[in-house]
Amino acid sequence: MKKIEAFIRHEAFEPIRAELLDKGFPSLSIVEAKGSGRQKGIVERYRGSTLTVNVRPKLKLEVVVEDKDKSLVVETILKHSRTGEVGDGKIFVLPVEEAIRIRTGEEGEEVLQVHSEPEIPA
Amino acid sequence: MKKRLGLAVMLAAFASLVLPGVASAATVAETLAAKTSEIDMLWVAVATVLVFLMQAGFMFLEIGFSRQKNVGTGVAKVLVNLAIVTIAWWAIGYGVNGAGNDFFGTDGFFFHFGQTIGSGAEAFDVAASDTMLMLFGLAFCAVSLAIVWGTTLERIKFGAYVIYAIVFGAVIYPLVAHAVWGGGLLSDVGGKPVMDFAGSSVVHLTGAVGALAALLLLGARKGKYGPDGKPRAIPGHSMPLVGLGVIILWIGWFGFNGGSTYETAGAFFGEVMLNTQLAAAAGVIGASLAVWLKSRTLDVGMAGNGAIAGLVGITAPSGFVEYWAAPIIGFVAGLIVVYAVLAIERFLDDPVGALSAHGLAGIWGTLAVGIFGSERLIVEGAAPGIWYSLFGDVSFSASFGQLAVQGLAVAFTFVVVFAISFATFALIKATIGLRVSDEEEEAGLDISSHGMYGYPEQFIPQPEYSTGLPSTLGTGAAMPAPSPAQMTATESRLEA
Numbered sequence: 259m260k261k262i263e264a265f266i267r268h269e270a271f272e273p274i275r276a277e278l279l280d281k282g283f284p285s286l287s288i289v290e291a292k293g294s295g296r297q298k299g300i301v302e303r304y305r306g307s308t309l310t311v312n313v314r315p316k317l318k319l320e321v322v323v324e325d326k327d328k329s330l331v332v333e334t335i336l337k338h339s340r341t342g343e344v345g346d347g348k349i350f351v352l353p354v355e356e357a358i359r360i361r362t363g364e365e366g367e368e369v370l371q372v373h374s375e376p377e378i379p380a
Numbered sequence: 381m382k383k384r385l386g387l388a389v390m391l392a393a394f395a396s397l398v399l400p401g402v403a404s405a406a407t408v409a410e411t412l413a414a415k416t417s418e419i420d421m422l423w424v425a426v427a428t429v430l431v432f433l434m435q436a437g438f439m440f441l442e443i444g445f446s447r448q449k450n451v452g453t454g455v456a457k458v459l460v461n462l463a464i465v466t467i468a469w470w471a472i473g474y475g476v477n478g479a480g481n482d483f484f485g486t487d488g489f490f491f492h493f494g495q496t497i498g499s500g501a502e503a504f505d506v507a508a509s510d511t512m513l514m515l516f517g518l519a520f521c522a523v524s525l526a527i528v529w530g531t532t533l534e535r536i537k538f539g540a541y542v543i544y545a546i547v548f549g550a551v552i553y554p555l556v557a558h559a560v561w562g563g564g565l566l567s568d569v570g571g572k573p574v575m576d577f578a579g580s581s582v583v584h585l586t587g588a589v590g591a592l593a594a595l596l597l598l599g600a601r602k603g604k605y606g607p608d609g610k611p612r613a614i615p616g617h618s619m620p621l622v623g624l625g626v627i628i629l630w631i632g633w634f635g636f637n638g639g640s641t642y643e644t645a646g647a648f649f650g651e652v653m654l655n656t657q658l659a660a661a662a663g664v665i666g667a668s669l670a671v672w673l674k675s676r677t678l679d680v681g682m683a684g685n686g687a688i689a690g691l692v693g694i695t696a697p698s699g700f701v702e703y704w705a706a707p708i709i710g711f712v713a714g715l716i717v718v719y720a721v722l723a724i725e726r727f728l729d730d731p732v733g734a735l736s737a738h739g740l741a742g743i744w745g746t747l748a749v750g751i752f753g754s755e756r757l758i759v760e761g762a763a764p765g766i767w768y769s770l771f772g773d774v775s776f777s778a779s780f781g782q783l784a785v786q787g788l789a790v791a792f793t794f795v796v797v798f799a800i801s802f803a804t805f806a807l808i809k810a811t812i813g814l815r816v817s818d819e820e821e822e823a824g825l826d827i828s829s830h831g832m833y834g835y836p837e838q839f840i841p842q843p844e845y846s847t848g849l850p851s852t853l854g855t856g857a858a859m860p861a862p863s864p865a866q867m868t869a870t871e872s873r874l875e876a
Contacts, residue, residue, distance in 0.1 A: 303677045305733070306722040307613035 427639020663690015
């Protein structure tokens, strides 16, 4: 199992969510994140003084999938979140040890996503 | 029985029609005079309500300019101040403000119906219309007090409000109001009266000078000045609330200036209200332009400050100048407020710009009467403004004399208010303390002074959800293993 963490622009989320659902990955979460990177902070002006906010708002998208689905999900995220400008974000892939569905107590890869086909066409 | 009564009423009505002479000319005149006075007081009542509405304006303006941890305290402050100043004004303030000697009023303490106020030919027994005017005066006093606290946001001890409100409502504001409006020193300076129609100096400068005294003893908010001594922005949490506050104040000002006519004769209040509107509009334009030229952005708060400065500027001249002068006065006030906020901020931490918007614009408004005061409108004994010397036949000695008298009002207000306010705040500082501790300031006044947050969900997770789980899971009972039936149900749902 892999956990895919992607820091993306807010506007990229909706197309990613729609396509992942379409391909059979409805289970994901997002967190409002603030961070810094190569993109500069925001300079605010308030009553004549300037104020630099050094972190920018981003969305952190988290999806946990079976190993074989990793590339598909990463490609989907890349497809919709890349504008070519500084500030598009980053994707991290992490190993996941266990997955447990709280409602039933089920364990294993089958709790991750809902898809009926055994193989997902790429 | 009913029919007979109806017939009697009809006969009486008919008789009154055919016998108009029953009411003599004298009683008609008396009735008209009484009705006129009643209509006048109805207008003052409307204006009083508008001026009290300004408390909501100050509340939202100051809350909007505060951070989220200091919003509830703004509500408590306005309510408690308004309450204390009401009692202080009724018991003492109104008496100090009214008829008396050159320095203070001597009658009208613990204001009550039938009380005799004043002496000689000017003495009167308190009736309902005097009560209406007394309440109108209280609304002004409360506005003046509300201005004081603009400089003290986010760090002052709540007890300071309570003590200063008593002194302010009982002594400080009444002394200034008495000097200008109550027949005191400034109502006749060598034959010339100070002209302050609704209180650019009496109300607004007074509040701002009190604010300066408090600020000098209180110091800046933590973090306002960087290690290099340069001011840093501490943005207020809600520009929409600032905007709401500004518009409420703006609307309230129609009562503030318009009501200061005290009468409906000739609908003169209409002129005053148009002047008020023109100056407020020009204030927004002046401040927006100034801040745009300075920083190439249209600062939202500064546009609001510009409206307030325009309104403060026109407060004294509103009943004394022609329509063309009002936008000039407002525009200059708008310019003043921007440059003053930027200059003052280098040394003093005034979160809402009260020193500039009420203080400097108040001084400008008081002096503007001496520049633009129109011959048609000024009070008896006063001289028209310098404009009418430059472009008319008024002698320069007369118009400069009036300007000097206006300047004297500014100086008098500053000295009297600053002396008493500084002494009061110094006493508070020496006894109960003026400022909260560093920890309390960092935590915010809402939680440290009031034990609650103004926006609790920003700071505390909602505890009401923690016990609301419908299943046994929330009770800590051992989790039952899923039965085969449940598993099958889950799988079939997944495939569907």
